Amino acid sequence: MLVLSGRGQEFANRVSLESGQPVQQCYQCGKCTAGCPAASFMDYAPHQVIHLVQLGLEEVVLSCRAIWVCTSCYTCTARCPCRIEVARIMDILRARARRKGLHRGQRAALFADLFLDSVRRHGRLHELELGARWGLSTGQPWREADLAAGLVAKRKLRLRPPRIKGVEEVRRIFREAARLEEGEHG
């Protein structure tokens, strides 16, 4: 029988509680991994990510690449025979990794930050700005240039940022959500 240290057990319980998912019920059948579009690009396959949670290996799972390569396609959730919402657990793990600063250096985390910053400032996404900031932040400003040029030629990139009247309401959502999530887990 597996005996977890107090800290490991606590982590597994916290993830279960926060996600509302019975993590310990996973019997490692691997169906989530079989259908995962990104599994071959991950360091730990989805079923292994769940196993790491079960084992309470918090640091390992929160710093793994897998949770950031996940495409949030919900195939795992749709097919789990234990009805564990694996994709939801991925969300919880990403949020926890962020709170511990373990998301730094993960490209998908940077992308989410830039995307949401655009939404926070304008109320809607400004695609051109996101693309430009992504290029500058990753040090590859010309990587998407061919696509950007095609989009501009077809007038499929809005040049001026959008702006909604309720932008203050949107900023309030960002502020309050961050405050509440911090309070809840602080």
Place this chain on the structure above:
Amino acid sequence: MVRYAYYPGCVAEGSGREYEMANRAVAARLGLELVEIEDWNCCGATPGHNTGHLLGLALPARNLALASGMGLDLVAPCAACYNRLVTAQREIACDPELQVLMGRLLGRDYHGDRRVLSMVEAVAAVGAERMKALTVRPLEGITVACYYGCLLVRPPAVIRGDDPEDPRLLDDLLRGVGATTVDWAHKTECCGAAQALPHEEVVLSRVRRILEAAVTFRADCIATACPLCHANLDQRQARVNRRFGTDYRMPVLYFTQLLGLAFGLNPGELGLGLHFVPTAELVRRIA
């Protein structure tokens, strides 16, 4: 005339503007009045719920509240927006505590009591008979691979109505206007979605498989109902060819573009010149 509160989504003003053009044109033909939600905001898409649970709910919740204020059911053409709106609505409805929290986050009373429909559902609700009556150029001889992607069908506990493994709504619509659709295994295989920038290798490998499957089934084109799927399949098709030494030339059309052609609408009006992979030859065969 059926009226809906319409949530275009951020890419409707940019990279997905041909979808917007086709939706508006087809809706007009079908007698659907799309009343744009005034001052709508971004739903947060994948980055929203990846970053924080409450953020991922509250951003769509503001739009649900606005639609509720209009007293109209809501139509969201983008599969990602649709998914976030339905998810937020269901989750908040099941949790009274969340409902109170939403009020605090939004700074206004939250009501999310109106139905949320995808564009596919809104069009399907018009009924096969009316669609048939409007068809002046049936898509006979055109073989379509209907690509649903993820967010129109999953997770099944939240997104209901179609089979999550073998959905048929799009197939039924396009068959209804004369097209042949293929029974392929890639209807709901993920295209890599929002990983296009952070992890392009995932997207390119996925898109290659989807294109290969469509070619194997001798499809003339892929039909989609999601601007993110469309961007990956259409815009990145040339990169797939460069990366893997392939030579795919698979037109990727929005389903409303195909319907519009069947209804005799002008290809220009449907934004058919705005794709990366040329559609002219296919359009010629229909028009």
